[in-house]
Amino acid sequence: MRRMSLIISVLLLGMCVISQSLRTDLSDNNFAAWQENRGDWIEVGETHLNPDDPQLLTTSPGTGVFVNGATGRTRHLVSKQKWGDMRLFIEFMVPENSNSGVYFMGRYEIQIRDSYQKESHYPGNECGGIYQRWDENREPKGFEGISPQIDAARPAGQWQWFEAVFRAPRFDASGTKISNARFEKIYHNGFLIHENVEITGPTRASLYDDEQATGPLLLQGDHGPVAYRTIRVAPADVNPFFAMDTGTRDERHQTFQQQVEMLKRLGYDGMDHTGVDDVAEHLFHLDQNGLRLFAVYLDVWADREKQWANEGLEKAIEQLKGRDVVLWVPIRSHDYTASDSAGDAAAVKIVQKIADLAAASGLDVALYPHSFFLMEKIGDALRIARKTDRANVGVTFNLCHWLRTDNSDLKETLTNAAPFLQVVTINGADQEGDWQQLIQPLDGGEFDVAQVVRILADIDYSGPIGLQGYGIGGDVNENLKRSMQAWQKLNMHP
Structure with missing residues (x-):
């Protein structure tokens, strides 16, 4: 173990x-x-x-x-x-x-x-x-x-x-x-x-x-x-820890260079990227600072008659070739409500298309459950991943969205997801509430994030862990510093 x-x-x-x-x-x-x-x-x-x-x-x-x-x-x-x-x-x-x-x-x-x-x-x-x-x-x-x-x-x-x-x-x-x-x-x-x-x-x-x-x-x-x-x-078994770009920007950190240099100074292993624009510029600054790009967050839709993703995705995938980067795929729909399995066929079509494009550049796809989207829960993501039937398709566990939409047995959830689990995102949180309560710096909130770390160790999860920072506001350097200190404590005493 x-x-x-x-x-x-x-x-x-x-x-x-x-x-x-x-x-x-x-x-x-x-x-x-x-x-x-x-x-x-x-x-x-x-x-x-x-x-x-x-x-x-x-x-x-x-x-x-x-x-x-x-x-x-x-x-x-x-x-x-x-x-x-x-x-x-x-x-x-x-x-x-x-x-x-x-x-x-x-x-x-x-x-x-x-x-x-x-x-x-x-x-x-x-x-x-x-x-x-x-x-x-x-x-x-x-x-x-x-x-x-x-x-x-x-x-x-x-x-x-x-x-x-x-x-x-x-x-x-x-x-x-x-x-x-x-x-x-x-x-x-x-x-x-x-x-x-x-x-x-x-x-x-x-x-x-x-x-x-x-x-x-x-x-x-x-x-x-x-x-x-x-x-x-x-230690070889400490998961790579990266910051999501939802929590790296404020008035003093507007550019990729400013954000990347801050993350390097604070000890993060890298970050993600939202969308497919400016990927090459972001990679340049990460490379210059010895940090990695872990994921690219896409905009994906699955309607009854039409399915689509970001314009320019093929170019971005080519730029990511050989990078060991995951394509994050949330799935929204105009025709289907959250967790509606009737939308699975449409979702599978677009995921298969993205997965085949990604495979040509050696990239993986991680389905990204998101509150109020068609693919809202990690159970939805697992169901769609199985139906997609592509070796490079897995799932993401997002703590904040799980707390918002599911909040069931955590160990059972992660154990069931283990064969498909490619990325995990965490943050400080309370047990319930709105985003202000469910997304906090890693040292905040009443929820015991250490139990997530312990369960991930028990299921032999060795992939990256991202820090969610959506909507926290304030001084991002201070937020990220606090979260890094909390991460170190979690790994010394999980």
Whole structure:
């Protein structure tokens, strides 16, 4: 059974004890988190391409950025702490023709390389590749390197980022390995480049030849200049937490850039997008700040004679290709009332059309139950999802709409939805009332949101959780700050 609690101690299963914090920051305090024998690594404030030699980096004084010396030929940076399962976010920069690597447990490498618009000589040598293993006694000696599904590399001298969910190898009581290490997901600059990739053993040039339940994080330091910043480790089983754009805008946060920068500062994993206009602009600002777009909220109608969705949807879907973004589909109707199953046939037609368009770009569709709409309750969404009969169609559980329209047995509701559940949205709330009572910052209201978190853990839900902020008003920065603090408490003590 998956647990969202941050105290995990099943070492025989390859998991380690993680401190009671959602994130461990490894990129501050003058290398405090790293072993002392660091060679020429230095901490600086900024770094750029050297204008006289683009194969080198220049630096400015300050803190927060780690650089492996003037030439990039030094020792590796190795963390003091050891992990098994983990979620890692890391930003990096390489100059021309340089490379480095991030080794999980000191053994399993994601390649970092200046590979923008360059051919790779073998699989896994691209930026974002899972680097090859090596055996001197076989031909070819290098094997099992895995190229990224999408080439998301940026030019030399630009900051880039990875977000990776890693699963350690598992061992039985006798120490025999019973399952391989695995990269559950790897994102590179906003694109999903690997999913459920097993690694049968340590990759080339790893710190260790054997496999264990835990190990340190290693940043390669001897293959050329590289800079790292914003290095954060979190438990692998904490759900990604994003803010819905219903609660990110006020007088001081009007633009995408202002909203995204605020969310990054507060520690959110990303946000959603309403409609299909300006998707590319929103993606740009998210990518620049190391955040993800989790969902796009559509306007979908199912009448008796006609069904339709947003004009421009096909273009938006093409822009989202490879992004691991869910299309949120609420369903309204002029002809059918809320929860009227007579409208199912019309609803199924438009959902199938959207699902087929989405599938061509590798996207999923999550039906979005909404009060007073045709598809009002999560039971309506489940019924329509089953009738749609598309592998990429699931449902969303929206706490505020469930409280408004259903408010039945919560555990039964989520358990029944589990096979189709793709997204969950939560917020602070009272047990009943109007939207002012049913949508509050996450620390507000009398409803026990912790029970939602506990049930989601019990049903092994590992997908994203969004924060609903519709109609709260006031200072969005303060609302979001309070909600993030409440989210951290929920995950430490669900």
